[in-house]
Amino acid sequence: MIQEIITGEPPTQRHAGSVRVLDGDTLDVAGTRVRLFGIDAPETAQTCTRGGRQWNCGAEATQALATQIGGQDVTCEERDIDRYGRVVGICHAGTRDLNAWMVRNGWAVAYRRYGGDIYDADEIVARVAQRGVWSGSFVMPWDWRRGER
Structure with a gap:
């Protein structure tokens, strides 16, 4: 209620606790499935091309997120519920914004939609530095899910 009075926004629900990384943009936070807001990571089975060779960019994105979290608990601020019933949120491990970190390091793209x-x-930083998926060529995750490979 205080947040609503100060900002005019209803308070956001927080989900916190131990985490299991499901893929590069989905977590299980203390039993609640959370999709990272505003980003889209390559699917776990998705491959990208770098130097003329395919590499498992989806699996590497998942691993990068897991490594970044380490053994820390995660806190997510709920922004929405998606059509699959998942919480959609901005998540932090300590003070690090995991959503921004994934995009800034090229393990996810900004999901402008x-x-x-x-x-x-963050996406511009990753592109210019040729980090993660930006180090070669790839199909946008939303296109890959539609079968454009």
Whole structure:
């Protein structure tokens, strides 16, 4: 209620606790499935191309997120519930914004359709530095899911 009075926004629900990484943009936080808001990571089975060779960018994105979290608990601020019933949120391990970290390091792209321009600057950093998926060529995750491979 205090948050609503100060910001005009209803309070956000928080989900916190131990975490299991399901893929590069989905977590299980203390039994609640959370989709990371505003980003889209390669699917676990998705491959990308770098230097003329395919590599398992989806599996590496998943591993990068797991490594970044380490053994820390995660806190997610709920932004929405998606059509699959998952919480959609911005998640932190300690003080690190995991959503932004994934995009800034090239393990996910900004998902403008659902997150607007919130992670645009992070994506530019990754592109310019040729980090993660930006180190070669890849199909956008939303296109890959539709079968464009």
